[in-house]
Amino acid sequence: MTRRVKPSLYFSVDIEADGPIPGPYSMLSLGAAVAGRQDVDGYEPADPEKDTxxxxxxxxxxxxxxxxxxxxxxDRERLTAEGSEPAAAMAAFGVWVGxxxxxxxGAQPVMCGYPASYDWTFLYWYLLRFTGASPFGHSGCLDMKTLYATKARLPLRAVTxxxxxxxxxxARRHTHHALDDAIEQAELFSNLMVWPGV
Known part of the structure; x- marks a missing residue:
């Protein structure tokens, strides 16, 4: 009896923050773009500007x-006055992912980032702290540096x-605007997914 495998939908996520860890410091912006969908037949890239x-x-x-x-x-002063309330922003993000x-x-969401560790730390903490749940579960995260290191057969610390x-x-610039960078990284992710490696 074969087990049915649900497809994965990859969300490239980038955050900008004002410190190294959430809680003492704040996530100031969140950008996400759909990178592509994977099922048992393979990976299909998405237009990263379509769903953001x-x-x-x-x-x-x-x-x-x-x-x-x-x-x-x-500008922290501007964001203090005009920024979205974290609870509202994270709730809206969870609804959008769904x-x-x-x-x-009905694909299952997977967050991907380059590197994922920093962005995932803030994203997961904010989701749990302000909504009580993560659409990605506790482990639906894929690191692009690890993906490249594995395919290139390199030690992780050698990857840049x-x-x-x-x-x-x-071909897009890395601007440190969270949405720009999420779209840029979605293209990198799709390229890595179809790259055969060395």
Missing amino acids: FYRELRPISPDFVPQALAVSGL EVCAAYG KSAMPRELLS
Whole structure:
């Protein structure tokens, strides 16, 4: 008896934050783009500009690391006044993920990032803290650095974007705007998924 395997829908996620960990520091923006769908027959890339999500969030703490804040260029004072409430932003994100998965035939969502560890830490913490649940479960996360290292047969610490074959990289600029970078990374992810490796 064969077990039915549900397809996976990959969401490229990028966050900008004002420090190294959530709680003491804040996620200031969240961008996500659908990268593609995988089933037992293979991987099909999506148009990364078609299904996207973006929010800028109100900081949850007065603490921040100036160097981290400088990376995104986001204005904490403006976000304190105008940013989305984290609970509302994360609830909207969860609803969006569910709607998109339904549109892709009930595929299961998987978050992917480059590297995933930082973005996943903030995303999962914020989802649990402000909504009590994660549409990705506790482990629906795939790291693009690990994916490349495995296919390229390299130690993980040897992996950098600058060392990757040019044809794997997106032609888009990495701007440190969360949605721009999520779209750029969605293209990288799709290229890695179809790349046969070495």
